Amino acid sequence: MRSNLADFSIIHFDSKYVRMGDINVEQLFKAESVLDAVLTKQDFIAKNIADFKKLIQLKKIPDIEMGKQCQHPYPCNFSNYCNSLVQPEEEETTELDNNIQVDKAAWLNYSSEFKFPLFFFDFETIQYGVPQFNFSSPYQQIPFQYSLHVLLEPNAKLIHSAYLGDGINDPRPALIEQMIRDLGSNGSIITWNMTFEKSAIKKLAENFIDYHEELMAIHDRVVDLMPPFRPNRAIVYSDAFEGSYSIKKVLPVMVPELSYSNLQIQEGGTASFMYGQLHLLEPKEHEQLRSDLLAYCHMDTLAMVKIWEKVEEA
Ligand code: SF4
Incomplete structure (x- = not known):
């Protein structure tokens, strides 16, 4: 009609x-x-x-079998449930605590692309509808923070560094400069769900053309620790993941002694929201929030290190 x-x-x-x-x-x-x-x-x-x-x-x-419809036009909210119904293929596996199954041959094959030094890296980002800074667009992901744990060689002492913007100025120029220094020029940059980090780095390279070459060299070294935990790959599998491959779900199963639960900030959405509040706070609260943000992002990369170590031990 x-x-x-x-x-x-x-x-x-x-x-x-x-x-x-x-x-x-x-x-x-x-x-x-x-x-x-x-x-x-x-x-x-x-x-x-x-x-x-x-x-x-x-x-x-x-x-109905899982397929294209699970991601397009939008990721389906039931995908964790449906993933949990997909049985991993029978492979020769090693069993860790918590009934964690590791398909060792598949893991060695997958992780052969990880080259030392290993850089465990995670961004936090904020989106503004009305762009706050030059060289940014509506709802663009603006990285304001990162945490980095570095293992120069197997069994080396873990080195940590971090960046956090001031909540007022564009955090990206200083973040880019520190990133380039911290990440050096060789070794794998390990992320959890690399699509996010790679697209944020690519956007930084587009917006800050003077650093384009260095940022794209970093972009090309990014690898992903998450796919082995996807139920359809099931290189590392436990019923206790409940079909989820979110690091928040995988960590307590793989490394029960490490937890987000004692942190004031426990997930990325809150970190992003709180960063947006930083400029409104009095000095004492401002300092407290900064340290909460740093602690949260620190946990994201430490979690990756400990999960990686656990799988390597299997
Ligand atoms: S994830 Fe969603 S779209 Fe995909 S099969 Fe399950 S319910 Fe259907």
Whole structure:
């Protein structure tokens, strides 16, 4: 049924807008007609509603295999549950405490790309709808903090360094300079879910062109510790992961003596929100929050080190 309205438009932030100097409101927002898209979806919506009505009357969960629909157009909120139903293939495994199974051959093969010195690295980022700094766009991930644990060689003493912005100025220029110094020019940079760190580094390289070459060299050394824990890879597997491969779920199973639970900040969303509050605080609270942020990010990279050590021991 055609509406009598002349048009439907959505006004939204334009993600292509890059702030330079004062905000240009005309360029910050974009008005987009969605009338054609709405009209072409009308039949589809009507059919979907009819299908959903049938679906909710079923007595059993439909038997659908995981596939593209689990990620597109959005990651499905039930993926942890569905992942937990996927049985890992039978392989020769080593069993650790907590019924953790390690497929040693697959792990050696996977981790052969990890080259010493090993840099266990994690960013925290903040997103501003209205860009706060030059060379940034609406909702761009702005790294404001990192933690780094370095193992120069097997069994070497662990070295730690960290960066945290002041909550007022653009944290990226000083972060980039320290990162380049701290990460050197060789060895693997180990992350948990490298897509996030790699895309943030790539964006830094695009926005700060003077450091492009050094940042892209860092980008190309990034590797990922997370995939062996995915239920569909199951190189490291435990029922206690409950189908999740979030580091917050994997750590207490792999390394029960280490925990986020004593920290004031226990996950990235809170870290990001609290960083946004930093500039509002009196000196005493300001210092306390800084140390809470540093402690949280420190735990993220220490967790990776301890998880990696545990799997190596298997
Ligand atoms: S993860 Fe979501 S979309 Fe994928 S099979 Fe499970 S319920 Fe369906």
